Amino acid sequence: MFTGLVQTTGQLQRRSGGVTLQIPPGSELDPAQLALGDSVAVDGVCLTVTERSASGFQADVSEETLSRTTLSAKADRGGWVNLEPALRLQDRLGGHLVSGHVDGLGHVVAVEQQSASWALRLRWQDPAFGRYICEKASVAVDGISLTVAGCSADGSEFWIAVIPHTWSSTTLQHLERGTAVNLEADLLAKYTERLLQHGASGSGPSTAPISDAWLKEHGWS
Structure with missing residues (x-):
């Protein structure tokens, strides 16, 4: 990990x-x-x-x-x-949980230098992985923990604001339009999806489908 x-x-x-x-x-x-x-x-x-x-x-x-x-x-x-x-148990978790198991490739759509940061726009090679992307979510790009600043409706294209320290101390500084990158979506998103699918399929401890009514019944408003 x-x-x-x-x-x-x-x-x-x-x-x-x-x-x-x-x-x-x-x-x-x-x-x-x-x-x-x-x-x-x-x-x-x-x-x-x-x-x-x-x-x-x-x-x-x-x-x-x-x-x-x-x-x-x-x-x-x-x-x-x-x-x-690898992470040790006594280490601080300053980024997010990364397994080192790449989900898929992406490529750089655009790189823009701004006044105090760099804007990096990426697209998944397989658009299906976009379901794990949302604003403020975590994503690993070539092993770097980054925060999604925004994304397209389906999440297949997203953009990130990169601070100068991260830019200069990693390989992000070498990226240019069309460069391929390794992408790993947030583990929590993948586990949540799996648990919801498992419950809704009738094979888990709870067979009730997830709906607005179910969420309200269980304390979500």
Whole structure:
């Protein structure tokens, strides 16, 4: 489990059976603090450390993961990625709960520099995932916890205001129109949808459909 608060960026290289991450010296994430088997979010993709060195670590990546995320294209060109080690129980949850399991790809529709921030507009590759997006909701973009500033009626296109610190300390600064990104919707939205579907289907503890009358009966006005 992760928070979406990126600790540093690293350079991704392909190797046989996986990838290698090179972390710049002096970064907040020290490779010496990683152990074999540790989980690290790489552009929002949860990977397991299989080897480590003074300058980084290696991880195995399945063809499934490579085909469903941006890691393959970035590894081929030595691209930069966002890195975050797994959340510890005593850590502060400054972002939101991020699983490191990418839901789907999106692409950049527009990037606009404003007086005190950047406006980033994104679109889901699969519009169906738009149902998890609403104003002020959380979303992970390449592993970065961000807040939705607004969205289209179906949520398939949404926009985000990015503060200077986040812009300069992550790979967001390299984005341009048409760039592909890894997207993970808020876990709470997905679990809520599943629970409501489960109850309405008659297989859960409550078989009553969710309606305005049901909500009022259970204290919602």
